[in-house]
Amino acid sequence: MPTRILPAVGDADAVRSLTTLLSQLPDAEPVAPVVDSTQLVDTLARLAAESVDELPEVVVVHERIGPVPALELIREVALRFPAVGVILVTSDAGPGLFQAAMDYGARGLVALPINYEELASRVQAVAQWSVGVRRHLGAGIEVYSGGVGGTVVTVSGAKGGVGTTLTAIQLALAAQASGRTAALVDMDLQAGDIASYLDIQFRRSVADLATITDISPRVLADAVFRHDTGVALLLAPGEGERGEEVTDRAARQIVTALRSRYEVVVVDCGAQMSGASAAVVEMADTALLVTTPDVVAVRGAKRTVRMWDRLQIRKAEETTVVVNRHTRGAEIQPALIQKITGTGVAATAIPANWKELQGAVDAGRVHELDSKGAVKQAMWGLAGELGLVKAPEGAQKHAKFRGDRGAVSFRRRG
Template sequence: MSDIKILLGGDDQELVATFRAVMVELTGFELVSIGKTSNEVLGMVATEQDVDVVLIDENIGPVPAHDLVRDIAMQRPNCAAVLLCTTVDESALTRALEAGARGVLSRQPSLEELQSRLSTAAEWSRGMSKWIGGGHVDAVGGRRGRIVALAGAKGGTGTTTLAVQLALAAAQQPGRSVCLVDMDLQAGDVPSYLDLVHRRSIADLIDVAGEITGTMLADALFMHGDGPHVLLAPSDPERSEDVTALATRQILGALRSRYDIVLVDCGTFMTEGSVTAIELADRVAITVMPDLPCLRAAKRMVRLWSRLDVRKSEDVVAVLTRQSRKNEIQPDFAARILGLALTRTTVPPAFRALEKAINNASLSRVEDDGFRRAVRQLAGELGVLDSAAVDPGGGKRAMTGAP
């Protein structure tokens, strides 16, 4: 049997040093990573697919330890989480188990205690992995879709237009399930673009976010005739404050487990919900126009995400919209101003075609070949479409500062 892989989450240097020393003495165990924050731990859980057990310090932040355990259970149902507690008693064990942990450990465990708890948790984890691999779970455990978040540097950059277009393009690929989430919670405009009326929204999932079922999602989602399912922003902007970070994590986790692609329109105004979506996304794109005020606004926004430890600038890609050879600012210059990677694909202006399509509720049939081609190429770059489904023709250029 291969070594049991352990991930440690905690920023207490004494705790980390203690576990490093103890782990060296254990045979058959390997400490593969250490995450200082809950955000780092969640990211590592998503990328380190061979991790068997996650040890979580009860004092970790910014997301509380018990909430982090729930997020891990939602994201990786076959990964065992064990809480490290100062006081190990019945109350601590009950709270941990209610959150989804596989047990608790003292922050200063004996060698025998540590070995026993890790072995038990790893046995459960590997058993669950085989169970999932054998197809014995429903879609919640067996699927991990891709979340792509789009945000606008400022209003009018085409974020919602692109989010809708990408969702429509992805839904046309056979066998691909797609959900479009309007996370522009104060000014969501997806209904206008898709000409839809629906009485349900993300607000209806807040109170049940921790235990979302397929039926609950079906009631809240709008099934669009052109393929994508749509989760709308609240009709009352004041309800945007109800969409907390925890609720957003749980809702997006439920959607990720049921859809191949989850496209999130985060809008321009950063709320707790939209910032959390940007943090959780597999790919984040910010839409910018080729003018200095917009480029500077995008730079400020990405720097804010970095300061808040939401998203590193190197993990963000910029999409240049309304781009024409006649513009004074061209892609290479825009990339230097932004200090970000630009997508190979730029989106040309298509004012008349888009105006006609929106007014006639026919966004899936925009009468502009260049615009439609750009959307499909961009969908391929962002992982929304498989490369084989992307039209290979037209207008590709070298990646500028690509990650």
């Protein structure tokens, strides 16, 4: 059986050189290369959704892949697709990088310029390892490929006060209540206050994981606060200045660790962008941007979308705007917001009803919102639209969806 090899290379010249060599290997079947980290993970997730057997045996990651650094990308692939062997191609083949690559989950390292014999030897060894893992684990292999299991959803605000935190909390609660395991992360590192919304006292925070390079399940469990609803909480530090300890690299590692343990991970990114929140938005399966239907908030949403696009964090068409405090009589309606921002807009708009929320927010009991209330129903409906809620058996085949991204319904341009 030929060895399927997926190259992940961002440089055009390196792509041609590597694919030429791979095509010359005996019993090798190179597949179409991917050009960045997002495309690699999306490709593997799509193949895994069909069957673990559809995954390539070997992935070759070039050191200049982006936007996620090569080592962090290798860690994510190793965690989410444990039966795929990863080889790092690098100009630094010293013992320090070799050890780091192995620690991050690589199965081999090939030095630049590439030597044919060395490449052939590494590919053969890694392919044999991958086949052995699949044979040994069989149907027991778990793949966290986004969608069902390991889905990361970020919730950002067009500006402060638009309802970002409340939306994030309700999405996590809805997922947990439906039978999924859910984690809620407060990545609004200086100003985040999920703890007040849920009236809890906590000792550990996301900052306590910032300097840990290998986040084991036990270390993660020690940092997480288990809420009475069952949702796992990883909270922002009580001292805002500690938020600077959480770098973009640390944020990726933390969210990747959570993704490997929970079916749904909801991240509250607040309204102010940091390196950490930008990294999580970039790696998310779904990125939500909450706005209210007023000029200031919509302008803020437009600025955020354009900034994400300029910084190559997220394309406009890959961002979903959620309209909060919506009223039918408002001059600014979702269709206009869609046109202004150039994004998708969630089909579910959250109605304006502060009276329904005030008591629960003031008491720190937003997990006890009235189930018959329009706001809670809309937010939990949004969770269903995003595919975060486990549907009752037999219900899925009768569901009707609008849009073109799985269980997510969007109003799109044109």
